Amino acid sequence: MEIAVIGAGAMGSAIARRLVENGARVVTYLEGRSPSTVERAKAVGMEPVGLDALAASPLILSIVPPAEAIAVAKQIAGELRRRGSKTTFMDCNAISPRTMAEVAAIFGSDCGVVLDGSIIGGPPKPGQKGPRLYVSGDATNNSGVLADHGLQVRRIDGAIGAASALKMCYAGINKGVTGLGTAMLLAAIRSGADAALKREMQESLPDLDAKLVHGIPDMYPKAYRWVAEMEEISDFLGEDDPAALIFKGMAGLYRKMAEDREGGGLLAGQLDKLNNDV
Template identity: 85%
Template structure:
């Protein structure tokens, strides 16, 4: 079966590799992408193709940073209409149900089927099952083929938006905890309370301390992508929920950590010294 995967980042390329290993032919669109991305796609067994070829596949997965989800949907929908094709498009991005509704509206009723997907877990590795791909709005079970091609698919009995809501809630907890830990450890470093805080975490909250030791360094290269994800969570909660302000703040924190990485990693170095000391 021909499947298109738009997005050859760490997650997209790893999922494509799993599909290829299961016998699928995986196309992707690489115009304007970096040499590193092109090489990653090649190593995963993805085949570069133009948009018309992508539009002609039976199934298209969008696995891109959340800030790009709308633009990708517009690009693919235009190609589908240009070719007169019908396909199944699954948005697998970390977007709010509100944004997912916009994605579905872009395709309208003339492009085929649009499904709501969300990915929970890290990129798949050889010998391991993960991650889980949750799908909602799939009354016809159009996503079943992905399970046959090695992915761990879980259907949610709900409409478009249900899978995105799950992702927002899970990411809000998981990445929210990482952001909260990062913010308060940096505050402790500035206040010279860092060693005392670290010791207290180890003694009274050892599970949380262990999570932060692993999650904070893992966050550095991803922080730039998490900015838009936190903004999507804030939108999901809505202006009438005071907790929405928490995630606007989290977006600012991850923006700061992304800038720190580009600027040499001063804050990252402080956090690493504390966590590894």
């Protein structure tokens, strides 16, 4: 079975490895990607091919940063129309139902089948089942081949948009908590209340404290990708929901943390020192 995976980042390459380990041939398109990305893709068994060969695959997974989802959809749909062929295209990105509808509209009815996918959990690791790949709009079980090749697939009721909505809600809670913790710990550091806040959290909110101790450092290298994800969550909630403003703020926070990482990690260092000293 040949499966195409667009995106050879941490998640895309790990998904590809799992598929390869379970007998699939995984192809990808690497034009314009960095040498490190090319090396990572080849290391997990992904086979670089041209765009025309990739479009010939019977199943294509898009696993890219959410800001790139529309561009990838246009690129693949354009190649399919040039070839006069069809495929099954699954968008697995952290995008809102409205953006997912845009992806589906790009493919129209002449390029094959479009599925709505969302990945919850970290990249696959040896000996672990996860992550979960939720799929909606899959009445004919086109995603079944992924379950046959080692992925944990959960089909959910609903048309295209349901899986994306699930991702928005889950990420809003999970990454929203990490962002909230980051913002308030930085505020405490600026105000000289950091040690006292940290001790209070350890005593009265130990589970939350433990989550932040792990989740905040894990966020640093991902913050740049989470900016667009927070913007998608804000769009999902809509202008009439006051909570949409929360996630616009979260996008700004993660943008600040991404810039901090590029600038030497001053804020990250302060957060790490607080977690290590108290």
